[in-house]
Amino acid sequence: METTTTDAAPGRAPIIIGAMFRAVGAYPSGWRYPGAHHDPHQDAEVIRATALEAEAAGLDYIFFGDWLATGPDLEFRDPYLAARIEPLSAVGFLAGVTSRIGLIATVNATYSDAYTLARISASVDRLSGGRLGLNIVTGAEPRAAANHGRDAHWGNDHRYDSAEELIDALRLLWDSWGDGALVADQESGVYLDPTKLHPAGFQGTHHPVAGPLNVLRPVQGHVPLVHAGTSARSRRLVHTRADLALLGLTNLTDAAAETDAVRREAAAQGRDPHEVKIITPVLPILGGTLEEAWAIHDFLVSLVPVSPGPHDGREGFPGTRSLAVLEGLIGFPLAAFDLDAEVSPEDAGAFSRGGHRLLQLVEQRSGRVPGTHRPVRWRDLLVNHLVPYNVVVGTPALVADYLQSWHEAGGVDGFNILTPYLGDQFERFTRGVIPELQARGLFRRSYSGATLRSHLGLTVPENVHEQKREQPAAVANPISAGTPV
Ligand SMILES: Cc1cc2nc3c(=O)[nH]c(=O)nc-3n(C[C@H](O)[C@H](O)[C@H](O)COP(=O)(O)O)c2cc1C
Numbered sequence: 001m002e003t004t005t006t007d008a009a010p011g012r013a014p015i016i017i018g019a020m021f022r023a024v025g026a027y028p029s030g031w032r033y034p035g036a037h038h039d040p041h042q043d044a045e046v047i048r049a050t051a052l053e054a055e056a057a058g059l060d061y062i063f064f065g066d067w068l069a070t071g072p073d074l075e076f077r078d079p080y081l082a083a084r085i086e087p088l089s090a091v092g093f094l095a096g097v098t099s100r101i102g103l104i105a106t107v108n109a110t111y112s113d114a115y116t117l118a119r120i121s122a123s124v125d126r127l128s129g130g131r132l133g134l135n136i137v138t139g140a141e142p143r144a145a146a147n148h149g150r151d152a153h154w155g156n157d158h159r160y161d162s163a164e165e166l167i168d169a170l171r172l173l174w175d176s177w178g179d180g181a182l183v184a185d186q187e188s189g190v191y192l193d194p195t196k197l198h199p200a201g202f203q204g205t206h207h208p209v210a211g212p213l214n215v216l217r218p219v220q221g222h223v224p225l226v227h228a229g230t231s232a233r234s235r236r237l238v239h240t241r242a243d244l245a246l247l248g249l250t251n252l253t254d255a256a257a258e259t260d261a262v263r264r265e266a267a268a269q270g271r272d273p274h275e276v277k278i279i280t281p282v283l284p285i286l287g288g289t290l291e292e293a294w295a296i297h298d299f300l301v302s303l304v305p306v307s308p309g310p311h312d313g314r315e316g317f318p319g320t321r322s323l324a325v326l327e328g329l330i331g332f333p334l335a336a337f338d339l340d341a342e343v344s345p346e347d348a349g350a351f352s353r354g355g356h357r358l359l360q361l362v363e364q365r366s367g368r369v370p371g372t373h374r375p376v377r378w379r380d381l382l383v384n385h386l387v388p389y390n391v392v393v394g395t396p397a398l399v400a401d402y403l404q405s406w407h408e409a410g411g412v413d414g415f416n417i418l419t420p421y422l423g424d425q426f427e428r429f430t431r432g433v434i435p436e437l438q439a440r441g442l443f444r445r446s447y448s449g450a451t452l453r454s455h456l457g458l459t460v461p462e463n464v465h466e467q468k469r470e471q472p473a474a475v476a477n478p479i480s481a482g483t484p485v
Contacts, residue, residue, distance in 0.1 A: 016414025061102030
């Protein structure tokens with residue numbers, strides 16, 4: 001499938017679109033859908049095929065999340081986390097498989113070493129021709145501590161102090177090789193100019209590092225940094241250091257307020273607010289018709305293992321929690337209930353506010369309304385409560401409407417697209433929704449440059465060491481204005 005040459009509507013930044021890769025599907029039961037990829041033994045081929053499909057459609061990047069532990073508790077809610085390919089390995093593999101698409105790997109700052117991460121990231125950026133991005137997280141998984149020889153997962157401030165230092169150390173290391181440091185003159189026999197090989201000399205508490213780095217400067221100068229988190233310290237890291245903010249936004253009103261706040265705070269830090277791109281995850285479930293999309297959603301709901309009774313004691317969605325969850329949501333006790341029985345309009349009328357919000361969610365995702373030809377079952381309430389993402393169910397045109405409204409009214413710059421299961425659903429997005437957005441002038445029709453920074457409209461930062469040489473005062477926070485890409 002060829003992408004043609006005209007670009008997005010003049011004067012508007014095109015929507016940024018990345019594929020958030022989850023091998024066995026982002027919907028909890030996606031791996032059970034007939035024909036869906038469900039065996040991590042075949043992940044290499046699925047990673048390759050998905051990346052090439054995304055590149056053929058012109059997506060800006062493919063994105064790999066990370067989690068530093070596993071266990072049976074992940075089976076029902078997040079099966080894609082249980083056994084997966086490590087993100088930096090995945091992007092290193094794809095650097096040789098793809099040629100234009102950006103490659104973003106999640107790294108956990110709480111368990112990373114600056115020099116090692118600087119080497120790996122500078123190497124993959126050079127090997128990929130400047131297509132690497134790093135998503136810096138601090139982690140929410142307490143088990144990660146024991147997997148890294150620690151007694152406990154650090155508290156919020158400790159994690160973010162460490163993450164801020166890691167980013168500052170990375171940027172000083174990436175800039176080790178100034179312009180002209182490598183001479184490699186066979187005639188004179190001069191290989192390098194030591195005056196342009198800069199030590200990092202970072203004196204941090206968590207990531208002190210001497211440098212210089214033994215890898216040339218990344219093609220992109222600084223590898224673009226994404227940050228995903230939820231706390232106030234997470235927002236501070238976005239405002240002061242991130243190039244992209246990955247925010248879990250749940251509704252259009254909040255999105256507009258959040259995106260405004262991020263840009264305002266970034267400007268208060270002396271940054272160009274439009275140099276911080278705001279991305280949010282969306283999980284489309286696509287059908288040729290709305291009814292077909294609803295049917296796919298209904299089938300995925302039916303495949304999520306919940307039951308009113310004890311769930312043979314396995315962690316995940318034990319019946320007791322399901323029943324308790326539901327009673328908490330609807331605001332009244334339920335005797336033993338049949339998951340597939342219909343919720344009567346009378347019951348629905350007695351629901352709490354939380355229960356009514358859940359009924360709205362079920363209607364948005366499935367068109368189901370109590371007392372109509374598409375009634376609501378107790379199962380619909382329970383499963384839709386357990387699936388936390390922005391799920392949008394519909395045809396390619398309806399999904400494009402949704403993305404357009406979040407881009408225009410919600411103020412987001414782009415989306416991490418989650419796929420319910422890997423099989424036809426990803427192709428329905430790349431071959432259905434992308435052309436729809438291109439026809440509306442909302443998504444570019446070709447890669448305008450070769451690097452991830454060029455796809456994202458980010459400038460290339462100056463070398464912080466050489467910036468320091470031009471300005472006698474020390475650079476307090478090595479974030480520099482950029483030069484055109
Ligand atoms: C959309 C989104 C995606 C995320 N993906 C990851 C991930 O892949 N791995 C991870 O450890 N944390 C991920 N997180 C971030 C965790 O939520 C974060 O590391 C954790 O909550 C600790 O940060 P906090 O104290 O700011 O919440 C993600 C967060 C968001 C909003």
